[in-house]
Amino acid sequence: MAAGIEHFQNNELESARAAFESARAAGLNSDSLIYNLGVVYYRLGEFELAANAFSDLLNTGNNKLAEYNLGLVAKAAGDLDEAAFWFNRAASESAPEKIRALATLQLEERKQKASSELSPIPWMAYVSLAGGYDDNIASVPESGSSGREGGFAELLAAGSADVYQAKTSTVRLESAAYSRQYPSESDFDTDFLQIGASWLERMGPGRAGMTLGLSQSWFDSEALERTYRMDLSYQVDQCPVVGTGSRCRVSVSTGVVEGGDGFEAYDGQWYQARLKGRKDFTQWRVDAQYRWDMNARDDMEAGEQFVSLSPQRNLVELAVRYKVSQRWNVGVEGSYRYSRYADPHRLFDSRGVLEIDRRVDQRAQGTLLTEYVLSARWSVRGEWMFRDNQSNLARYDYRRQTALVGIEGVF
Template identity: 30%
Template sequence: MLLRIVNILLVVWMAMLSPIVTADNNAKATSQLRAGIAAFKAGNLERAQTLLESAADLGMQSRALTYNLGVIYYKTGDLQNAERMFRQLTETRQRSLAFYNLGLIALAQEDKSGARAAFREVVDTNDADNVTRLAAAQLEKLGETAPLPPWQALGSLAAGYEDNIGLFPDEAASTIEDSFLESVAAVSGYLYRQGKHGFRLQGQAYAREYDSEDEFNSQLVRLDTNWEYRLDDYRLYAGIGGDKLWYGDKPREERARLSGGVSTPACAIAEERARCSVSARAEHVSASSRYDAYDGRHYRLDARYRARLGDWGGGLRYYLDYDDRRNLATEREYFSVSPLGQTLELSTRYYPLPDLEIGGVLGYRYSFYRTAHRLRIPEGTWIINRIDKRLSLSVNADYRINDTFSVVAGWRGLHNNSNIPRYDYERSTATLGITVLL
């Protein structure tokens, strides 16, 4: 009986003493946390680690304690414990800071894929703070395109000159040439973005107005919506879109489009920053009565490789076009507008100054028209499958005045060699303009 009474009194005494002990431990832990942070700021990492670990052993739970321990472990090379600390913060208000440090840890472990994933978690929050900008810079170093703001708008206005607007053949006695004004407006942004998912909207408008040759004026309006998903190093997208085109100030055609693709920066050959992509699209074309030969479908498969190393950049692009159009038939002749085209482009860029880009693109296109032409010639009827070999060269320069304004200049030349002489032609175009990025 006496023993039972003693046990009861002991339990009551311990219960009364517990708040006193807890309060004492909390005060001691708080003191050690403050001393540990002070030692850390003074550069004494060993003492800082001892004090902070002691505070943790006393049962202290604090985001400041967890974060500072993570930083100390990272600086002392204890990456496993550093990662364990920062993982505890990924579901807190310090989420962006935690993922940024997890990206640094992955880099230290030479895990580029993990680093990209962590840095993307930071930039996907869309916070306009220093941590987001630092994460964007890290992605840029890893070959990722610097993330854009949630919405971005671009406008440009250029003046130019073209020496063969109508693509008259080389054998023609004369050509049509004229000056023009060219304008572009574009807007893009995310209607929704959360974590790895996003829904993106892109709109474009283009117009070229000739000084006197109004029948060659052209205008285009384009709208695309894409659902995006990020999977480790890969960005996948699928979407729908449409175009409306005017030519000679009259409606020419409308297009409805399905598209999809994948891109990744994990395709570097050596030390370059690179990005590769493969995309496909299918379009249904509805032409106006004047151009009803172009009714039908258009398909494209597009593969690209782009890279930059130091002051140089470049790329390689191959795309395959397949057209299935109505074609043009008259009483005595037949013209195919349904080629199978293959295009290869090699581009290069050089940055002699941080704000100046000089570049060029060399391209070759081979087009085979699957349905034979039927043409009237003096000797009678000529039946032949049209084959075109087109060589193109363009050079351009872009000088960035500031983050908003750029001056751009360019020249492009085309030389088309066809097995049907009437489709041989040359054309060159020069432009000078200004671009506004918002």
């Protein structure tokens, strides 16, 4: 540990990090080591790792020091509401005088900025531009392959701005846009636009939220769906079972869908419940998710034939990322989705015989990914995805692979 302190005093942050992490891996787990490791992570801009380290001190005699530093980490990460929460705790009467004074100073600084007419609105933005190859654009069975495969260009942009902030409340405006264009198969071009407004409130150990949103999707330049949605959520920064370095989020959502011209069969409603969790380790990150969906659409009927567009779905997903170095990350993701449609399909087969059966799909998906950080804002990423959909109705069986390389930025 002494070597780590010496490296830190010489501003050799990477060497200090390596020394402190080696000491912890060897079994040393003192409050001093954890604190120094948190400070190094903070100085390196590794805010999540810094928060995990300081969180480990919350149940020790240095809890007020940990709360103050968690406020600094949240402030540096741009989460001013979270920062205010920790500074308020660090400014309590039970805190040591020096820490209380520092935390109070941070809170006063925030009040002054909030009262200033020139105070900037906290905001963030994300943009990603990628290109890739899709070997089954139409998602059709191999036996009925249309030969539709080819390259694509993909754009994703998202942003948010906190237009109102109080002691425990935040009002946030959000937007997102997505586009995938196939130069050789333009009738499969897809576009999506979404806007929303969220209210976030600090409640107990976590944060509750409500979002109202509007989205519009297009397929082959034609309006596909317009959705009016509402989300309710609650997130805690330390899951009760998993412990420090974790976060959990539960949410329920509902939406009303209006199909575009020619897509009226998609009119209806959908309902969703989701449980997400994350656990951070020194070099590993594990994300898990369970999602339940139910659809109540108008469905599609033409003469004797009928197609249900109202599935009930259950999805489980697991993602693991590993930090190879300060700049390089690799990861793997896997998911399984079970879908059962509300009413039996009635479709003519190739012999002209009307088949009646309820559609049941099982979809497995795996993804390999890698990311290399170019700077504090920009990184490049590569991704390969394989999807295998097995259905009791053979016409819905398919396999699909996509590969892409792109650049992304966070502002």
